[in-house]
Amino acid sequence: MMLNLYGHPFSSYTQKALIALYENDTAFQFRSLEDKQAAAEWAALWPIKRFPLLLDDDRSVMEASVIIEYLDLHYPGRSPLLPTDRHAAIEVRFMDRFFDNYIMTPMQKIVVDRLRPEENRDLFGVADARRALDTAYGWLNEKMEGREWAAGEDFSLADCAAAPALFYADWAHPIDNALVNVKAYRQRLLARPSFARAVDEARPYRAYFPLGAPDRD
Numbered sequence: 001m002m003l004n005l006y007g008h009p010f011s012s013y014t015q016k017a018l019i020a021l022y023e024n025d026t027a028f029q030f031r032s033l034e035d036k037q038a039a040a041e042w043a044a045l046w047p048i049k050r051f052p053l054l055l056d057d058d059r060s061v062m063e064a065s066v067i068i069e070y071l072d073l074h075y076p077g078r079s080p081l082l083p084t085d086r087h088a089a090i091e092v093r094f095m096d097r098f099f100d101n102y103i104m105t106p107m108q109k110i111v112v113d114r115l116r117p118e119e120n121r122d123l124f125g126v127a128d129a130r131r132a133l134d135t136a137y138g139w140l141n142e143k144m145e146g147r148e149w150a151a152g153e154d155f156s157l158a159d160c161a162a163a164p165a166l167f168y169a170d171w172a173h174p175i176d177n178a179l180v181n182v183k184a185y186r187q188r189l190l191a192r193p194s195f196a197r198a199v200d201e202a203r204p205y206r207a208y209f210p211l212g213a214p215d216r217d
Contacts, residue, residue, distance in 0.1 A: 003028035003075070005067075006042040007052035010205035012104060012164035014052045015198040016064040019160040022194035024077025065096055068157050081157045088151070095150040095158035102136040103165040110172045114210040133173045137182055144181035148188070155192070163189040167199070171214055190217065 005021065005028050007014030021028055031038035033051065045060050046053050054061040054070065061070045072082050083089050106129035113126050144150075150158035166175070166186045175182050189195055199217065206213035 004031050004055040005029070005052055006031045006033065006038060006045070006055065008033045008205075009198070009202040010208055011051060012168055013064040015164040015195070015202065016160045017052045017054070017067045018198045018201075019163055019192075019194045020068040020071055020081055020157070022197055023079050023081065023155070023160075024071075024075070026071060026075050026077060065093075065100070065157065065161070068160055072157075079155065081155075081160065083154070083156070092151040092156045092158045095156075096161045098136070098140075099150070099158065099161035099165040102132065103140075103162075103169050106130070106132040106136070107165070107169040107172045111168075111210060130173050133169060134176075137175055137179055140185075141179040141181045144185050147185075150185075159189065159192075163192070163195040164198075167195075167217065168209075171209065171217075172211055 003026065005014075005017060007017065007030070009015075009032060018030075020026075031041065033039045033042060042051065042053055043049055045055065046062055048062075050062065052064055052067060054067045056070075056074070061067050068081055072080060082092055109129035110126055113121050116122075147153075149155050150162050162185070166182070166189065169175075170186060175186065177183065190199065
């Protein structure tokens with residue numbers, strides 16, 4: 001049975017899993033939640049209703065980071081996304097958590113707030129999220145000094161997390177031009193064929209971005 005990935009092309013976490021699949025040309029069927037039948041199947045498989053979800057025969061695998069580790073273990077390809085060295089793997093997993101928790105989470109706070117009625121918006125929370133992003137951008141700028149990819153020389157799980165996180169975060173709260181290492185890293189990610197493919201597949205849905213998708217990228 002072919003692998004099935006349930007998700008939405010415009011979803012940052014779906015893109016994170018797609019990058020891993022595209023990196024290794026892993027055969028799978030994409031079950032877009034734009035399709036009502038796919039959405040119904042996904043909801044039945046995972047009542048928490050968070051995506052992406054990978055279905056491998058009758059086994060459901062949830063959460064993008066876990067999906068990527070599962071693929072690396074059960075469907076290894078030419079480009080391992082986690083190093084076999086356990087010490088190196090710790091750095092990869094930490095950077096994965098950094099992008100999810102300290103870039104993606106505050107970015108989503110800003111985006112979700114815009115979806116609320118104006119009278120229910122959280123100005124304090126959004127300001128705090130913007131400060132958090134500035135802090136994370138600054139830390140990352142130092143971390144990326146002399147690095148090509150998030151955890152060193154090899155493209156990894158951490159970069160699968162970084163690509164959509166920095167892509168959308170820069171839309172929601174632009175990265176300062178002075179942070180040259182972060183800006184350059186974001187451009188390398190956009191040039192990576194696996195992520196470029198995910199970005200292109202999501203273009204038809206840019207109207208969904210509540211802050212207004214910028215006329216770039």
